[in-house]
Amino acid sequence: MAVVFGLVAVTLVLFVTEALPLDVTAVLVMVSLMVLEPWTQISVEQGLSGFSNPATITVLAMLILSNGVSQTGVVQIIGRWMSDYAGTNKRRQLASTIVATGPVSGFINNTPVVAILVPVITDLAHKGGTSPSKLLLPLSYASMLGGMLTLIGTSTNILASQTAERIGADRGVESLHAFSMFEFTHLGVIVLVVGAAYLMTIGYRLLPERVPAEGDYLAEYEMQDYLSEVVVQASSPIVGKTVAEAIDVQRFDADVLQLVRGGERFIEPIGQKVIQPGDVLTIRTDRETLNQIAVVDDLQLTGAPETDPEMEPAAEPDQTLVELVIQSGSSLVGETLQSTSFRDRYDANVLAYRSRGETIHERMDERRLRVGDTLLIQAPKDSLDRLSQNQDFILAHEPDEPDYRTEKIPFAVATIVGVVGAASLLPVHIVVAALAGVVAMVATGVLKPTELYESVDWNVILLLAGVIPLGIALEQTGGADLLGALVASTGAYLPAIGVLWVFYVFTSLITGVISNNASVVLMIPVAVEASLAIGANPFAFVLAVTFAASTAFMTPVGYQTNLFVYGPGGYTFGDYVRVGMPLQLLLSFVTVAGIALFWTV
Template sequence: MFSLPLAASGGTPPVTTEMLVVFAVVLGSLVLFVTEWLPIDVTAILVMVVLVVLGDWTNVSTAEGISGFSNKATVAVLAMLILSTGVSRTGLVQILGRKMADFAGTSRRRQLAATIGSAGPVSGFINNTPVVAILVPVVSDLAHKGKTSPSKLLIPLSFASMLGGMLTLIGTSTNLLASETAARLGEAEGIESLHAFSMFEFTQLGVVVLVVGSLYLFTVAPRLLPERVPAADDYLAEYEMEDYLTEVVVRESSPIVGKTVTQAIDERRFDADILQIVRGDDRFIEPIGQKVIQAGDVLTVRTDRDTLASIAAVDDLSLAGTPESESELEPTTQEEQTLVEVVIQSGSSLVGETLKSTGFRSRYDANVLAFRSRGETLRSRLDDVEMRVGDTLLVQAPEDSIDRLSTNPDFIVAHEPDEPNYRTEKIPYAVAIIVGVVLAATVTPLHIVTTALGGVVAMVGTGVLHPSEVYDSVDWNVIFLLAGVIPLGIALEQTGAAALLGSLVAATATMLPAIAVLWVFYVFTGLITGVISNNASVVLMIPVAVEAAVDIGANPFAFVLAVTFAASTAFMTPVGYQTNLFVYGPGGYKFGDYFRVGMPLQLLLSVVTVAGIAVFWGV
């Protein structure tokens, strides 16, 4: 075996070929996670395959490579996602959110209190990712009705759910993964203090973090949050569509008279869409593809000014003006909602696809007027834009189409249906099942995997969930991500790479006390989580943290908790945590908004969390 001794390392293991290969795999995976050249779940599976193929150097066998699929954390997360969907189908969280909204009224302070108060505590018992997906439309409606910019409420919604996720073992997938990783390390290395987390193992610290974080969100965050989205609910103004929507009149001599809407514009030459037809007192919106155009029709066209001029010249159209507000794009029945924001959900079948490849317009009877992606607003060449998780689409569609979109697991519609189809009669069953799952995992020897899977069966048996909804409830991206990155942690442990990194960090103990080394791990985990998945950062950092703790004679369990809390409270970027992506578009945020609000909070919680760990568990 080739090894490269490290001079002046003082007990640091020698660098071996196996370690270098694993470090290369880790570096490659980090690059792919950050650049998103491949979807993160595909990257995770690629990492798994590479580790097995290079098994002679990574020490990962085929069985160990696919062990992530049978890992208790993976199965527990799968079950909890299904249980969370069951609760959402009853409308329980939405009803709680609406009651809080009624309490808030037009008072911005009450609106903020309602947002934090509804997201935080609930996220301790229902996976926090679906909680945010459920509450985005509730909070958006609350903001618009209360004449408040959604930008003032949606980041607090995401952050509060992340804080609440640290109340219990089941609040977030990161906790479950950290629990199983700690248990495996404890067994493999004979460290008695390392064990799987109990349901309320760290609840006391979670309460402290939630209270401190909530106070920050209530007092400091409002001063730092910009009003990116106008308080008035007018999407045309918000998306600055004035130069991209124009009304034209079809002259009698126009060559498109007698053609259908689909035939009217040559899409190979022009980037343009006909959104609606006004004919006398009638207005027609989607589906209008087969509607025959007549002389005198007023067409609303989405395109830029230069393209419009070319179309008008070719098709003999006269300009009639620009819709000044979204009311001019409404059908005759004004109470119908025809413009709405739609967020691409994690696990959506549209991720990686384009509007053209999915046939979005005909598939959903809806027009896309604009994109908001990673803080950038796109209004042209929309057909070829590749969709990513968190992208927000400004959609025009009939009311029934929007209702269908709101029940589609591919989307989060940032507007609650006027008559939501909730199974409110099943609320007692859903609550009883969740309480039963938690109690059984707390007071009996049963593992959370067993109780959660039992809860899934109970959800279907009582009709809270229909059997066909079980598979749609699972965010398969998360499941494949977990299954793919777990072998990476095994490789770090079995090749000694984690021990090497841990000993290098432990060397700082000659200059820093153990509690300062603990703080360093918290901060570094938070930073790395800001650019890769929180689950990936836990897998990478926990083995290293444990080795460092052993080397300096500190409490390994304290270091595991520091990494777990840091990975679950990564506030500084929109890509570090899925809930941040869900509010990115509807809040109209820019990348720097997360850093401006999240950096002080993360620094504050680094001190609070590390101090809390020292008080409750010792360092």
């Protein structure tokens, strides 16, 4: 038990500090459990059981199905309908965001829904004269609320369902069973309505306006002191050198972004362009470094571009500024701009980027990228469509000519309806229905066979496979019994519904600093033991943990969708606390009361 508690502690520290990627931490835990089998009681078969667990396979299949739906553009079309309805009315914009996100997230995994709608909602905000900060956080929150409408709304629900079924079978607890498709939909609807009402009233007033409504990226990213223009003198030592050779990057943290010669502007690719006297170079660096470069290379300072149009000149309509969000599963996570050869690989210049609320201008090439980091890039317009199709990014702007398979919408919708119908009306397990749906999408051409592998967020799959054995170890060593007994001791002072509320609050707090899936695996066994100790309904406690883990509003790292809107919304950590904490507290009472009403505690 002590060994397992030690592994849990190490896991929590690694999750919070992100010293290793979450999926790598999960695999490390899985390996440690098997190596320490004499103490953890986890055999090789049990250690690897996470990979064959129905929850893992179901989540994998649902990610593929969600990608199939997104390829048809149906979610984007719904978003644009709402955009047309909302116009410039700020309340309608917010209502449209919630309505377009919540119900859809009940039937398509909510993480891809947010990834799809970030550019739609950002464009809606700018066109309507609203700060995107007023809409993007509600987008994330609405997706979490909508995810609680059905079993398949979020991977957390699927994992909680399988965990409850396994514990029920192992312990012989009849009330513990796998969730049916609409097991808690009635409670989910109440939670969604209450959450939406909060976001439309109190939440709207608490939301900041971090990003300007007019969408001036240079002002938003505070680039005024980091972009400058210089004229190359005839006596400059860089004359005759290529742009790539012009600046000693080992000595100076600077990039040449564009070159103007005789009224003609060159941006990308310019690395091999030979510099001539009179060339005007736009350089990204701070003022102190610029002065040093000007002295060393005999350059004349002329000023700085101050607005987006100056970096997107009318003479060069093929250039634009845009934000890219690093999404989960991206090959860039853990890498640097330098190690990925970002500029050459994507034909784009990185001007600055945001990471966990911090705007970074200096030594960008040396910092490792994380999920949710938002890059401000300058790129040719013809490369935006290519970037929007890249699985590494969420493009925070809809491409002008999106390549959607709209003719496949009926097949995609029919497949989702078929999966939901089979799992809820027929004696078919959800994992079988989901896998059959994957086959159907390929057979009907909604997805190409090669896209199956690209559709899966392998980080999530490895995370699930790694943490599932940790929950088993907690049970088998008696750790869950001990923790459950400790919490159950509060039953001497609180009624059963009070202990249920304690579990909800504690789960929501721990989910705010670790993965929502990890918190479910750790908390459900403890909740079951505590409920049995006080003679309460274990299923009610499982539901409380599930709802709390799936609605982590208070931190940007509590849920992936919060990370996706962190950069484009320009939020700070405090924004999540200010807007999310009252909502979390409100829903703790609403959810617990609903569970007590619909299920005997």
